[in-house]
Each structure stands twice: as structure tokens, then as C-alpha cells.
Amino acid sequence: MANYLSGKEVNQHLVDSLTHRIALLEENKITPLLALVRVGQRPDDLSYERAAIKRAENLGIEIQRQVFNENISQRELEEAILAINEDERIHGCLLFRPLPSHIDEQAICDSLSIEKDIDGISTAALASIFIDSDKGFAPCTAAACLEMIDYYQIPLTGKHVVVIGRSLVIGKPVAMMLLRRNASVTICHSKTEDLPALCQTADIVICATGRPQAYGVEYFRPGQVVLDVGINYDEAGNLYGDVDFEAVEPIVEAITPVPGGIGTITTSMLMKAVISAAEQGNFS
Amino acid sequence: MANYLSGKEVNQHLVDSLTHRIALLEENKITPLLALVRVGQRPDDLSYERAAIKRAENLGIEIQRQVFNENISQRELEEAILAINEDERIHGCLLFRPLPSHIDEQAICDSLSIEKDIDGISTAALASIFIDSDKGFAPCTAAACLEMIDYYQIPLTGKHVVVIGRSLVIGKPVAMMLLRRNASVTICHSKTEDLPALCQTADIVICATGRPQAYGVEYFRPGQVVLDVGINYDEAGNLYGDVDFEAVEPIVEAITPVPGGIGTITTSMLMKAVISAAEQGNFS
Numbered sequence: 001m002a003n004y005l006s007g008k009e010v011n012q013h014l015v016d017s018l019t020h021r022i023a024l025l026e027e028n029k030i031t032p033l034l035a036l037v038r039v040g041q042r043p044d045d046l047s048y049e050r051a052a053i054k055r056a057e058n059l060g061i062e063i064q065r066q067v068f069n070e071n072i073s074q075r076e077l078e079e080a081i082l083a084i085n086e087d088e089r090i091h092g093c094l095l096f097r098p099l100p101s102h103i104d105e106q107a108i109c110d111s112l113s114i115e116k117d118i119d120g121i122s123t124a125a126l127a128s129i130f131i132d133s134d135k136g137f138a139p140c141t142a143a144a145c146l147e148m149i150d151y152y153q154i155p156l157t158g159k160h161v162v163v164i165g166r167s168l169v170i171g172k173p174v175a176m177m178l179l180r181r182n183a184s185v186t187i188c189h190s191k192t193e194d195l196p197a198l199c200q201t202a203d204i205v206i207c208a209t210g211r212p213q214a215y216g217v218e219y220f221r222p223g224q225v226v227l228d229v230g231i232n233y234d235e236a237g238n239l240y241g242d243v244d245f246e247a248v249e250p251i252v253e254a255i256t257p258v259p260g261g262i263g264t265i266t267t268s269m270l271m272k273a274v275i276s277a278a279e280q281g282n283f284s
Numbered sequence: 285m286a287n288y289l290s291g292k293e294v295n296q297h298l299v300d301s302l303t304h305r306i307a308l309l310e311e312n313k314i315t316p317l318l319a320l321v322r323v324g325q326r327p328d329d330l331s332y333e334r335a336a337i338k339r340a341e342n343l344g345i346e347i348q349r350q351v352f353n354e355n356i357s358q359r360e361l362e363e364a365i366l367a368i369n370e371d372e373r374i375h376g377c378l379l380f381r382p383l384p385s386h387i388d389e390q391a392i393c394d395s396l397s398i399e400k401d402i403d404g405i406s407t408a409a410l411a412s413i414f415i416d417s418d419k420g421f422a423p424c425t426a427a428a429c430l431e432m433i434d435y436y437q438i439p440l441t442g443k444h445v446v447v448i449g450r451s452l453v454i455g456k457p458v459a460m461m462l463l464r465r466n467a468s469v470t471i472c473h474s475k476t477e478d479l480p481a482l483c484q485t486a487d488i489v490i491c492a493t494g495r496p497q498a499y500g501v502e503y504f505r506p507g508q509v510v511l512d513v514g515i516n517y518d519e520a521g522n523l524y525g526d527v528d529f530e531a532v533e534p535i536v537e538a539i540t541p542v543p544g545g546i547g548t549i550t551t552s553m554l555m556k557a558v559i560s561a562a563e564q565g566n567f568s
Contacts, residue, residue: 123411123415123417124411126411126414126415127407127408127410127411127414129414130410130411130413130414130456131407131410131452133407157475158475158476158477159477160470160476160477160482166463168414168415172414172460172463175471176414176456179450179456179471179473182473182475184470184471184472184473184475184476184477184482185470185471186444186468186469186470186471187459187463187468187469187470188468189463189466189468191441191442191466191468192442192444192468193442193443193444193468198444198468198485201482201485
């Protein structure tokens with residue numbers, strides 16, 4: 001039976017440490033302020049927004065909600081982001097995506113200043129990850145994977161990590177972050193030939209494709225650590241990861257459950273970034 | 285015995301195609317102009333400069349040499365680059381590196397506009413490669429690897445490429461370019477555990493570490509394609525690649541020799557980028 005890598009446990013540890021950092025900020029009369037920018041009423045955005053507000057309030061982070069009509073123009077949305085850049089009270093900004101199809105999403109993401117881009121959506125933040133600069137913040141799911149790995153002291157130097165998925169939200173940035181930590185990293189995707197055999201060669205496998213329960217026993221072997229980034233709901237509203245947990249869990253060394261794994265940490269990682277932004281803006 | 289992937293043959297094909305494109309530019313009264321920026325008198329820079337000038341002249345590309353004293357200040361060098369950005373006659377700029385240690389090299393690279401950055405040294409150009417944008421040019425050695433692969437019609441989709449080396453000049457950018465072409469890509473480096481076994485799992489291996497003849501038979505198996513990016517001179521001035529060519533060549537399916545492989549194409553790749561920049565500036 002595998003060790004459970006518990007998102008709940010990591011999150012509790014995170015919350016404790018963030019609570020302490022917020023108290024230090026408060027001593028300096030600073031309350032971290034997070035701007036949430038939502039366009040339209042997508043149910044996914046609304047539920048993400050609720051979760052973010054709840055986590056922020058519990059920590060003592062202030063929220064400023066900005067909600068726009070889904071017919072907003074490129075220019076109006078860009079101006080809203082530029083106003084956030086200018087507003088010294090705001091430390092970080094979370095923009096819910098995808099944006100409506102008439103909007104050039106990359107241009108909007110790139111209008112957000114790197115200092116306030118707490119979810120690594122701008123080209124500048126992503127470039128930073130690629131060139132190993134210390135500027136900016138990583139996408140929160142990629143950051144959550146590293147947080148999980150570090151909490152459970154999973155060695156990375158020299159180890160072989162297979163990342164399944166090549167998106168800019170998780171696959172590519174987490175690969176670069178692991179590379180910086182001296183792991184050897186393989187990036188796989190839907191076109192990869194003989195993915196099971198490739199996964200079997202890894203010490204750590206990160207599944208990030210959004211394919212419910214797609215990765216079963218043939219992908220894994222004893223001794224491996226499995227991080228499941230998938231968040232997939234069935235029609236009844238049940239949550240599944242990318243990994244066939246029941247089949248795989250008895251084989252591998254350690255695994256993150258879904259729910260209760262990586263997804264449990266991501267919102268706190270956003271809060272951690274807001275707090276870091278507040279600290280940098282005021283102590284540096 | 286392996287197929288030789290001949291840089292000379294690829295280069296001849298490249299030169300023919302570039303000659304044709306320059307003729308078309310000339311019909312529009314445009315002569316591509318490449319600025320070479322050198323600080324100090326490093327022998328490596330001087331020999332690279334000579335090679336670039338010779339290749340440019342043979343093609344009919346004009347050269348503007350800018351040579352600065354090694355004591356040049358950050359500001360003076362930055363102003364020289366900004367002047368190149370402003371000069372409409374200049375289509376591309378090659379900056380010899382490393383710069384003297386008192387210079388913030390990244391800041392200088394980032395002052396070059398992405399349109400004229402023909403060797404992908406700016407953060408903007410590298411970001412473009414990371415996010416799969418079509419802006420900018422790749423570092424010329426990474427581009428040379430893809431040119432070699434395409435000339436010999438080596439399939440990439442679904443194939444597993446192991447890249448040894450994680451620099452921003454070759455390892456990381458070539459990995460992203462291969463990923464975009466639907467290869468599965470593993471990035472390895474000096475900290476990788478059991479590198480020979482990992483290399484054995486690959487369809488294609490790219491060696492880019494600058495370790496002379498470091499990769500011998502234990503790294504390879506029949507059927508593989510090997511690209512050797514290494515350029516290493518011994519004390520007698522003999523040139524060696526990263527691969528132990530004599531030992532490995534009989535085993536693998538195809539291999540680039542050194543000399544006569546990737547290194548034979550790189551200068552022409554720079555010229556290709558200058559020509560593309562001239563075409564974009566004038567036809568778009």
C-alpha cells in the first residue's frame with residue numbers, strides 16, 4: 001500500500017506558515033489585498049471565486065472583486081488590468097480564464113504586471129521560469145506540485161520525472177521548475193508513443209492531462225511517486241483524478257489522492273504568492 | 285555502419301535556398317544587413333566573426349562591424365544596441381558572448397529588439413519559444429538541429445528525444461522546439477542518474493554539453509539517431525564532438541560527424557534569420 005501524499009496535511013502546514021507571515025505584515029500595518037477579475041458568469045469561475053474568497057478570508061487577506069459583463073471590449077478589460085497595476089493597495093491579481101472568445105487572452109494576461117501576476121499567466125512570468133530567473137510567480141498548480149514534493153522531502157536531484165501534459169498552466173512550467181531542482185525531466189503528451197513504457201522508467205510521474213482515470217496499472221511500477229493533478233467531474237458531480245487511483249495505489253510507493261491531493265493546495269499557493277507580493281512590495 | 289548526417293550537404297541546400305531568397309530581396313532593392321557587435325578581442329569571438337563575415341559575403345549579405353573596447357560601460361553598450369534597434373537599415377544583430385564580467389549580459393541581451401535578435405539571446409525570444417509563439421528567432425544551434433532533422437526527414441511526432449544539456453543556448457530551446465513538433469522530450473544534465481540507461485530508451489539523442497568524446501557505446505543502441513552539438517578543441521587544435529564518434533558510429537542508425545555536422549550549419553542559420561528579418565521588415 002502506498003503512502004498517501006495528503007494535500008490536507010500540506011495545506012494545514014501552509015496555512016500555519018502563511019498565518020504567521022500575515023501577522024508580521026499586520027505589525028507593519030499592511031493587509032495583503034487580492035484582486036479577483038471575472039468576466040461573465042461561468043459556473044467554474046464562480047466556484048473558483050467562492051473557494052478563493054473563503055480561503056482569503058480565513059487567512060485575513062482582503063479581496064477586491066471586479067466583475068465585468070461578458071461583452072466587455074478588449075480595451076476596457078485591458079484598462080481594468082492596467083488600473084490594477086497602478087493601484088498600490090493591490091498586491092496580487094487573479095484573472096479567471098478562459099476569457100470570452102472575442103478577447104485576445106494572451107494580450108490581457110501580458111498587460112498584468114509581473115509583480116502582481118500571482119498565477120504566472122503573463123509571458124513575462126513564464127519567461128522567468130524558462131530562464132531560471134527569480135522574478136515573478138509560477139502558475140499555482142505547478143507551484144503546488146513543488147510544495148507537495150518539498151513537504152514530503154521527496155528527493156529530486158538526479159531523479160527522473162515524467163510529466164504527462166505540456167500546457168503552460170502546468171506541464172511546461174512544472175518541468176522547468178523540476179529541471180532547476182536538478183531532476184531529469186521528460187515531457188509527454190497525447191502524441192507520445194508507448195507512454196506506459198516511458199512512465200515505467202520514471203522515479204516520479206506527474207499526470208496533468210485532464211483525462212479521468214486514464215492512467216492505470218500498466219503505467220506504473222513499485223517504488224514510484226505519483227502526483228495526480230487531474231480535476232475531472234463526472235455527470236453526478238463526483239471528482240476523479242487522471243490516475244486510476246484504486247488500481248494504482250497498491251503498486252506505487254506514494255501517491256496523491258483526488259480529492260485531497262494537489263488540488264487541495266492550489267488556492268493556498270495563490271495566497272502564498274499574494275503574501276510574498278505584499279512582503280516584496282513593502283520590505284524590499 | 286551509420287548513415288552520416290552531413291552538415292556540408294544540409295549547408296549546401298541551405299545556401300542554395302538563401303541565395304534564391306536574397307535574389308528576390310535584391311529585386312526589391314533590399315540588401316540584408318547584419319550588425320556584428322564585439323566587445324574586446326577574445327580569440328573565440330574573432331574566429332566566429334571571421335566565419336560570419338565570410339559566409340555573409342559569399343551570400344551577398346552586408347556586414348556592419350561594431351567593435352568596442354573591453355572597458356566599455358553598461359550604458360554605452362546598451363546605447364549601441366538601442367541605436368541598432370533604431371537603425372532601419374540593419375536587419376539583424378549578432379552579439380558575441382560572453383561579455384566582460386563587469387557587464388550585466390542579460391540586460392544587454394534584453395535591450396536588443398526581438399525583430400533583430402537573430403540568435404535568440406533576449407528573454408523575449410526565449411519566452412516566445414517557451415510559449416510556442418511565432419515571434420522572434422531561435423538560438424542558431426537549436427535551429428540548426430531542427431534544420432538537420434528536417435533535411436533528413438527524421439520523424440519527430442511521438443518519438444522520444446533525449447537532450448543532454450540544459451543551457452538556454454541549446455538544451456532548453458531545442459527541447460521546446462522538439463516538443464512543439466510533437467516529440468516526447470527528456471532533458472538531462474550533469475546531475476542525471478544513470479544517463480546511459482536513459483539515453484538507451486531514446487529514438488534520438490542530442491548531445492550538447494561540451495564534454496569532448498564523453499558519450500561512448502554504453503549510451504547508445506542500434507536504431508538511434510545521434511546529433512552531436514559539441515565543439516571541443518584539444519591542445520593541438522583538433523576538433524572533437526561530445527560523442528566518441530569512432531566507437532558509436534558503427535552501432536547507431538545515423539549520426540552527425542564533428543567536424544562536418546551541426547556546427548557546419550549554424551552560421552548559415554544565422555544568415556537565414558537575417559534574411560527572414562529582412563523579408564519580414566519589407567514584405568509584411
